[in-house]
Amino acid sequence: MEMALAAIAGRWTTLILRDLMSGPCSFGQLRQRLPSLSAKVLADRLRELESRQLVTRERLSGFPTRTRYALTTRGRALRPLLVSLYETGTALRDLADLPR
Amino acid sequence: MEMALAAIAGRWTTLILRDLMSGPCSFGQLRQRLPSLSAKVLADRLRELESRQLVTRERLSGFPTRTRYALTTRGRALRPLLVSLYETGTALRDLADLPR
DNA sequence: CGGTATCCACGACGATACTG
DNA sequence: CAGTATCGTCGTGGATACCG
Numbered sequence: 001m002e003m004a005l006a007a008i009a010g011r012w013t014t015l016i017l018r019d020l021m022s023g024p025c026s027f028g029q030l031r032q033r034l035p036s037l038s039a040k041v042l043a044d045r046l047r048e049l050e051s052r053q054l055v056t057r058e059r060l061s062g063f064p065t066r067t068r069y070a071l072t073t074r075g076r077a078l079r080p081l082l083v084s085l086y087e088t089g090t091a092l093r094d095l096a097d098l099p100r
Numbered sequence: 101m102e103m104a105l106a107a108i109a110g111r112w113t114t115l116i117l118r119d120l121m122s123g124p125c126s127f128g129q130l131r132q133r134l135p136s137l138s139a140k141v142l143a144d145r146l147r148e149l150e151s152r153q154l155v156t157r158e159r160l161s162g163f164p165t166r167t168r169y170a171l172t173t174r175g176r177a178l179r180p181l182l183v184s185l186y187e188t189g190t191a192l193r194d195l196a197d198l199p200r
Numbered sequence: 201c202g203g204t205a206t207c208c209a210c211g212a213c214g215a216t217a218c219t220g
Numbered sequence: 221c222a223g224t225a226t227c228g229t230c231g232t233g234g235a236t237a238c239c240g
Binding site for chain 2: 001003004007014015018053056072074077080084085086087088089092097099100
C-alpha cells in the first residue's frame with residue numbers, strides 16, 4: 001500500500017496521470033487540461049513522476065521546444081488504481097449522509 | 101477521485117482503516133498495532149475519520165474508560181480501494197527498475 | 201513553448217508533558 | 221485507559237517574475 005500511495009502522492013498527481021492515460025501529452029497540453037495548476041507545480045509533479053519511473057520525458061527537436069510526456073509500463077500499471085479511486089468516490093457519494 | 105482521495109487523506113489513515121476493516125478496535129488496540137504513531141496523531145486521524153462519517157466512536161461505560169471505534173457503511177465502502185492499493189503496490193514492485 | 205528562480209504562508213506531523 | 225495541550229519544524233503548494 002505504501003508503494004502505491006507513494007506513486008500517486010502529491011496534489012494534482014492523479015489528475016496528471018489520468019490525462020496521460022489517454023495518450024502522450026506536451027507540457028502545454030497538460031496545462032490546458034489543468035488550468036488551475038501553475039507551471040511550477042506541474043513541472044515539479046512531472047519531475048517526480050519521472051524519478052518514480054512512471055513517466056518519460058522526451059524533448060522534440062525544432063523551435064520552439066516541444067516536450068512529450070508519456071507513461072511507462074509502471075505508469076500504466078496505475079490505471080486500475082485510478083479506476084478504483086473513481087468507483088470508490090462514486091460509492092461514497094451514493095452513501096452520502098444517508099445510512100450508518 | 102477527489103472524494104476517494106479526501107477519504108483516505110493523511111498519513112497513517114489507510115493503515116488505521118485497514119486495521120478497522122477486520123473489526124472494531126479500542127484506542128489502545130490501535131496504538132498497539134501502530135506503535136510508531138503518537139497518541140495525538142492517532143486521535144487527530146480518528147476525529148477526521150469520524151467527521152468524514154467513515155468511523156463511529158462509542159464510549160463504553162466503566163472505569164477506566166474504553167472507547168470502541170468501528171467502520172460505518174461508508175467506511176466499509178473503502179475496502180476495494182485498499183485492496184487496489186495493495187495490488188497496485190505489488191504490481192509496481194514486480195515492475196521495479198526492469199522494463200520501460 | 202517549456203520551463204526556472206525566488207520567496208512565502210500555511211498546515212501537517214511529531215515530540216513531550218499533562219489530565220479525567 | 222483514552223485522550224488533550226502546547227509547541228516547534230519542516231515540507232508542500234502556490235504566486236510571481238523571468239529565461240533559452
